[in-house]
Amino acid sequence: DTEVTQTPKHLVMGMTNKKSLKCEQHMGHRAMYWYKQKAKKPPELMFVYSYEKLSINESVPSRFSPECPNSSLLNLHLHALQPEDSALYLCASSQATNEKLFFGSGTQLSVL
Amino acid sequence: AQSVTQLDSQVPVFEEAPVELRCNYSSSVSVYLFWYVQYPNQGLQLLLKYLSGSTLVKGINGFEAEFNKSQTSFHLRKPSVHISDTAEYFCAVRPYSSASKIIFGSGTRLSIRP
Numbered sequence: 001d002t003e004v005t006q007t008p009k010h011l012v013m014g015m016t017n018k019k020s021l022k023c024e025q026h027m028g029h030r031a032m033y034w035y036k037q038k039a040k041k042p043p044e045l046m047f048v049y050s051y052e053k054l055s056i057n058e059s060v061p062s063r064f065s066p067e068c069p070n071s072s073l074l075n076l077h078l079h080a081l082q083p084e085d086s087a088l089y090l091c092a093s094s095q096a097t098n099e100k101l102f103f104g105s106g107t108q109l110s111v112l
Numbered sequence: 113a114q115s116v117t118q119l120d121s122q123v124p125v126f127e128e129a130p131v132e133l134r135c136n137y138s139s140s141v142s143v144y145l146f147w148y149v150q151y152p153n154q155g156l157q158l159l160l161k162y163l164s165g166s167t168l169v170k171g172i173n174g175f176e177a178e179f180n181k182s183q184t185s186f187h188l189r190k191p192s193v194h195i196s197d198t199a200e201y202f203c204a205v206r207p208y209s210s211a212s213k214i215i216f217g218s219g220t221r222l223s224i225r226p
Contacts, residue, residue, distance in 0.1 A: 040219070041218065041219070042202055042217060043202075045213065045214070056213075090155050092156075101156070101214070105153065105154050105155050106153075
């Protein structure tokens with residue numbers, strides 16, 4: 001299994017909603033990442049987990065809350081988002097933080 | 113600090129024609145170099161990478177890239193493109209010293225005309 005699986009593929013939420021994005025990999029990778037990608041822009045790093053511990057937070061607002069329950073799963077909890085948070089959210093994993101990234105297909109998020 | 117410049121936001125090419133997507137980078141430290149491809153409604157996929165050694169790197173789907181240190185370039189080439197190559201292509205660098213911080217260019221949209 002060489003895939004990174006993200007659910008849901010699409011999500012529409014209001015500014016008062018609470019939702020979660022999920023990411024799963026079974027490649028034994030110990031580093032997992034969240035990226036945000038706006039249309040026609042490159043991905044922007046949000047968070048990095050290494051061995052299930054948060055190692056990088058790129059000054060992301062607290063309305064985004066990452067969680068790594070185990071080595072295969074990565075969640076992104078969303079609360080009180082703004083319309084400008086609408087974007088494609090990509091999860092990625094790698095064997096180690098200096099190895100190539102494997103990306104999921106992303107969750108297209110729309111905040112109304 | 114590092115930066116990556118992809119001068120062409122869009123490159124239209126006829127099918128079976130050659131293509132070159134340009135990438136220049138700026139860095140005060142040594143970097144690894146990558147090309148990623150993003151097909152519509154998909155995540156990014158690694159095409160090829162340069163870590164060290166031969167400056168000509170061959171990747172998947174018939175793509176290759178050449179690292180030119182003096183010109184700080186890492187241009188991507190394919191001798192004959194196919195309709196299925198239509199995608200967004202991102203050049204990226206990662207400093208030797210910072211394992212996680214991959215810096216992406218702004219991307220080049222490759223559109224193939226029949």
